[in-house]
Amino acid sequence: MQFSSGKIKPHVGWLALPFALVFFAYFVLPLVLTIIVSFWDYTDYAIIPALILDNYIYIFDGCFSNEGGLCLTLKTYLSTFFFCFFTWLITLVLGFCVAYFLAFYVNSIPLQVCLFLVCTIPFWTSNVIRMVSWIPLLGRNGLVNEFFLSLGIIDQPIEWLLYSSFSVILALVHLYTLFMIVPIFNSMIRIDRSIVEAAYDAGASHRQIIFNIIIPLSKTGIIIGSIFVVTVVMGDFLTIGIMGGQQLASVGKIINTEMNYLQFPGAAANAVILLIITIFIIYVMTRFIDIRKEL
Amino acid sequence: MKNDKFSRRQMLKLSAGTVAATGLGLYAPAVISSDPITLRYLGTAVSMGDEVQKKLFEDTGLKVKFIAVTTDEVTKRVLTQPNSFDIVDTEYFSLPKLVPSGNILGMDTKRIKEWDNVTSIFTKGITPKGKKVGLQGTAPSKVMYLEGSTGKKFANDVTQYATLIPTIYNADTLGIRPDLIGRPITSWAELLNPEFKGKAATLNIPSIGIMDAAMVVEAMGEYKYPDKGNMTKSEIDLTMKIFTEAKKSGQFRAFWTDFNESVNLMASGEVVIQSMWSPAITAVKAQGKDCIYQPLKEGYRAWAAGFALPKTTKGKTADAVYEFVNWYLSGWVGAYLNRQGYYSAVLPTAKQYMSEDEWGFWMEGKSAKGDIVSPTGAKLASAGEKRDGGSYEDRMGGVACWNATMDENKYMVRKWNEMVAA
Numbered sequence: 001m002q003f004s005s006g007k008i009k010p011h012v013g014w015l016a017l018p019f020a021l022v023f024f025a026y027f028v029l030p031l032v033l034t035i036i037v038s039f040w041d042y043t044d045y046a047i048i049p050a051l052i053l054d055n056y057i058y059i060f061d062g063c064f065s066n067e068g069g070l071c072l073t074l075k076t077y078l079s080t081f082f083f084c085f086f087t088w089l090i091t092l093v094l095g096f097c098v099a100y101f102l103a104f105y106v107n108s109i110p111l112q113v114c115l116f117l118v119c120t121i122p123f124w125t126s127n128v129i130r131m132v133s134w135i136p137l138l139g140r141n142g143l144v145n146e147f148f149l150s151l152g153i154i155d156q157p158i159e160w161l162l163y164s165s166f167s168v169i170l171a172l173v174h175l176y177t178l179f180m181i182v183p184i185f186n187s188m189i190r191i192d193r194s195i196v197e198a199a200y201d202a203g204a205s206h207r208q209i210i211f212n213i214i215i216p217l218s219k220t221g222i223i224i225g226s227i228f229v230v231t232v233v234m235g236d237f238l239t240i241g242i243m244g245g246q247q248l249a250s251v252g253k254i255i256n257t258e259m260n261y262l263q264f265p266g267a268a269a270n271a272v273i274l275l276i277i278t279i280f281i282i283y284v285m286t287r288f289i290d291i292r293k294e295l
Numbered sequence: 296m297k298n299d300k301f302s303r304r305q306m307l308k309l310s311a312g313t314v315a316a317t318g319l320g321l322y323a324p325a326v327i328s329s330d331p332i333t334l335r336y337l338g339t340a341v342s343m344g345d346e347v348q349k350k351l352f353e354d355t356g357l358k359v360k361f362i363a364v365t366t367d368e369v370t371k372r373v374l375t376q377p378n379s380f381d382i383v384d385t386e387y388f389s390l391p392k393l394v395p396s397g398n399i400l401g402m403d404t405k406r407i408k409e410w411d412n413v414t415s416i417f418t419k420g421i422t423p424k425g426k427k428v429g430l431q432g433t434a435p436s437k438v439m440y441l442e443g444s445t446g447k448k449f450a451n452d453v454t455q456y457a458t459l460i461p462t463i464y465n466a467d468t469l470g471i472r473p474d475l476i477g478r479p480i481t482s483w484a485e486l487l488n489p490e491f492k493g494k495a496a497t498l499n500i501p502s503i504g505i506m507d508a509a510m511v512v513e514a515m516g517e518y519k520y521p522d523k524g525n526m527t528k529s530e531i532d533l534t535m536k537i538f539t540e541a542k543k544s545g546q547f548r549a550f551w552t553d554f555n556e557s558v559n560l561m562a563s564g565e566v567v568i569q570s571m572w573s574p575a576i577t578a579v580k581a582q583g584k585d586c587i588y589q590p591l592k593e594g595y596r597a598w599a600a601g602f603a604l605p606k607t608t609k610g611k612t613a614d615a616v617y618e619f620v621n622w623y624l625s626g627w628v629g630a631y632l633n634r635q636g637y638y639s640a641v642l643p644t645a646k647q648y649m650s651e652d653e654w655g656f657w658m659e660g661k662s663a664k665g666d667i668v669s670p671t672g673a674k675l676a677s678a679g680e681k682r683d684g685g686s687y688e689d690r691m692g693g694v695a696c697w698n699a700t701m702d703e704n705k706y707m708v709r710k711w712n713e714m715v716a717a
Contacts, residue, residue, distance in 0.1 A: 044391065044395075044700065045374055045392040045395050045396045046374070046396060058709075072716055075716045075717075076712075079716065135563075139563050140565050141563055141564050142563075163548060163549045163565075241499075245547070246549060246551065246715065247542065247550055249712075249715055249716030253712075254712050257501065257712060258708070260367035260368075260371075261502075261705075262370065262374065263705065263708070266705075
């Protein structure tokens with residue numbers, strides 16, 4: 001809390017230097033370069049230093065006229081927001097429940113640590129493997145369909161289990177729920193138990209305790225988890241590609257295609273727009289809470 | 296099954312290792328007197344196994360370090376990091392992007408021993424028996440020569456300098472699951488046949504996908520392209536409109552970007568008809584599933600790859616590159632490629648390394664007399680079977696167009712993205 005006054009003792013300032021350098025070299029510099037390149041011109045085989053707005057104009061081409069429905073960029077962002085919103089909602093509910101259980105129902109600390117580690121086990125394999133392993137389960141001749149068919153619940157395989165919005169969100173939730181659990185758990189564990197006990201003694205119901213005490217006090221964790229999930233899903237193209245059968249649009253996929261076709265300035269412009277939109281979402285989220293104060 | 300495979304592979308490695316060790320012993324003096332050169336080989340390496348490296352070292356004392364990346368990544372590397380490799384294996388349709396950059400040199404055909412025996416498909420655009428090959432798209436014969444060793448423009452006439460020394464090529468078509476379709480398929484138009492709704496697939500690599508799409512549109516009788524490989528904006532619009540409608544109505548189960556995805560889609564029965572590459576068919580068959588590389592009446596979409604020299608490769612390394620290329624064309628690799636269902640650039644040398652039965656099956660469209668096996672020992676066909684599509688003449692002579700880079704490439708990629716987003 002002392003740091004918030006802005007006075008750092010001069011002789012310890014250099015301690016921040018290594019991180020500042022890393023931050024500069026691997027974040028600030030590439031970002032600045034991306035922004036610069038987004039104003040460059042390009043051909044099939046070269047990028048040409050220039051200061052043009054064409055790449056941006058191209059992105060919003062047709063977005064401000066009413067002909068032919070939504071433009072590519074809007075459609076793509078809507079599709080990306082759709083995945084982002086539902087993934088966020090489901091990971092939030094799931095993550096909150098798991099964290100709540102771990103923090104308040106498991107009383108011994110060793111068991112808590114143990115169960116927490118169990119949650120991380122899926123992360124010992126690569127995320128591509130975790131994703132691809134859904135395919136034999138959900139496919140037309142997959143385990144789920146075969147199971148339902150053998151029980152006679154369905155007489156035709158369910159097609160929308162795989163290569164659909166459903167499978168994309170399922171995989172995203174599977175991949176990123178932990179990102180919610182960790183920060184929420186971290187906030188919950190710091191809630192003073194005596195507050196909960198006091199509320200209980202004063203006659204608060206279980207529901208009231210959750211909504212009036214636990215949720216407000218774990219807000220920091222919820223927001224941090226949300227930032228993780230939202231930023232990761234906004235830029236995703238691998239999961240949406242593989243689980244969506246490459247038929248569903250995402251901003252990441254468009255950038256990826258442009259990179260493959262050496263349209264670096266176009267990709268850079270798209271990346272800048274994506275960055276602005278993602279930063280805006282995070283800005284709105286952090287309006288709900290001052291993260292620095294809470295940490 | 297897994298264990299069998301493993302032990303066989305280990306056995307192969309062991310025996311190959313022994314051979315290499317013996318080779319090392321024999322050639323030791325030569326290796327010491329001249330520094331052993333390791334060539335950095337940039338390419339997709341789809342067709343290059345360990346065996347090739349072993350054999351190369353045995354025959355020439357050269358070593359190769361593969362930098363295996365995707366087709367698009369090869370192009371990117373040539374343009375952005377031309378000094379990160381000594382030799383590049385790339386496709387002809389990338390040349391309109393690579394050559395104007397000046398990052399690759401023309402290769403001196405006088406230093407290529409077998410140059411005069413390179414199949415006429417590359418040099419003249421006709422099959423060895425004189426049949427004209429379709430030249431729509433970036434046909435190799437249109438971009439074969441440079442004006443000088445450092446030219447940035449394609450030459451109209453035959454010159455001493457080749458853009459790429461051809462290595463491997465094939466004629467692509469649709470793959471089908473005959474057991475799940477149960478009737479003959481003869482036209483590209485079947486890809487959009489509502490009968491296969493939700494069971495068709497195509498690839499999400501715009502530059503290749505658009506060519507397959509054009510074959511389909513033409514087969515449906517919707518439009519006849521003057522040049523499928525170089526569409527105008529309105530032709531791109533038309534093609535993508537037809538595919539967008541099909542996609543919206545649920546024709547496609549999936550699009551694929553990776554070779555293995557196409558294998559899984561087909562082997563699992565998610566898809567019964569799709570754009571496919573020849574080794575993927577082999578991989579599906581290896582899983583015991585019936586799969587045909589179906590010849591179609593409208594012809595094939597062909598592709599070809601070859602070796603190029605980056606401008607940064609000089610002196611001794613450049614000499615080694617020429618030695619490597621000459622070895623590559625000298626027959627052993629040719630036979631190795633032909634046995635995988637690809638074609639080699641110099642046919643006479645490859646023939647010397649193949650049995651009569653193999654040559655008859657792969658190149659002449661004859662019935663196999665015994666089992667036909669791949670270079671890794673997997674059985675690909677039994678006695679009496681014939682190759683899908685028949686002989687070299689029938690398959691390469693039936694080529695309708697080549698993979699291409701269009702003038703309207705940027706517009707095409709955008710329209711393709713729009714289809715994916717639709």
